[in-house]
Amino acid sequence: MIRKTVAAFAIAAAALAGTGVLTGCDPSKPAPVSSAGSVVQLSATPTAFTAGVLDDGSAYTSVLVTVTNNSKDKVVSVNPLYFSITDTAGNKHTAELGVEQNEIAMVDLQPGEKVTGAVAAKGTFTAKTVVFDNMTDQVRAEVS
Template sequence: MSYQEPQPDRPRRRGPQPPQQRGSGVGRIVGFSCLGVVGLVLVFAVGSAAVLGGEGDSARPGAEPAATASAATPDKAGATETAGRGTHKPAGQPVKIVATRTDFQGSALADGTDYTSVRITISNDGEAGIGVDPLYFSLTGTDGSRHPAELAVDENQIATVELAPGESVTGTVTGKGTFTPAYVTFVDGLLGATVRGDVVG
């Protein structure tokens, strides 16, 4: 009787296997997009800290608080209000506003509603450019009511411009309704610094 060694199992031949599907990469794209957004936020935060950090004297212990642009009290180093000109400009502020009452001059987009306009001149007395846009302004009435700027209803509306150091621009800021304007407020669109000019005339 002959002894036969058992044959090793041979792999069975199978039909062609379908190729394995890789992920579509959507997860990777979403991941990189989120990473990009986080990176932009960090860059913006560092840049803002660097810009605001330049004014860091007020952060030192014992330092006097820095003057705010909306301060109403005159100070000896830099007048916050020029008599008869309606200007608030604390020392070191790069933006100066002169505001006077003016008649509303309706544009083709005015719908017949009552509006109140103020003629302003905004000047860049700083060392860097500043952006000016009608959306950066609002009017406050003598009764304390706040009126955001209405766009394109006055034909003399202030232009959207970038002011280089030493430049200025003049135009109107218009609020909806009939009211007596007390002051105009300019808020820098990037950093949120506020400058106020009293309305005279």
């Protein structure tokens, strides 16, 4: 019971912290493709969905992502709310919080650090690309 309460509180806090984060994004500008030379590197592969504490029994699609901070002096903030998944039909899906057991952590990456975790969106679809946008850095990765 305490574990679920703590998890729900953490997710609610993340949602509140992120409410202004995605509203400032400019959807008319596509995120650049991830490259080894950029400050943030993103990679994405398909993965099986593993139900988390807030899974409501709906169908979900998960993608395993790795975010790497390639800078020499910049901290990169990572949050599950900073991700979206586009499917092969061109439909954009927002990440769902707490439904994926292996969800990517909310962390600040120091230079040279990386984090790996899953991002899940509601529905059954084939993921084509994942976008990471923390209002400072925008990168896109093909799901392969």
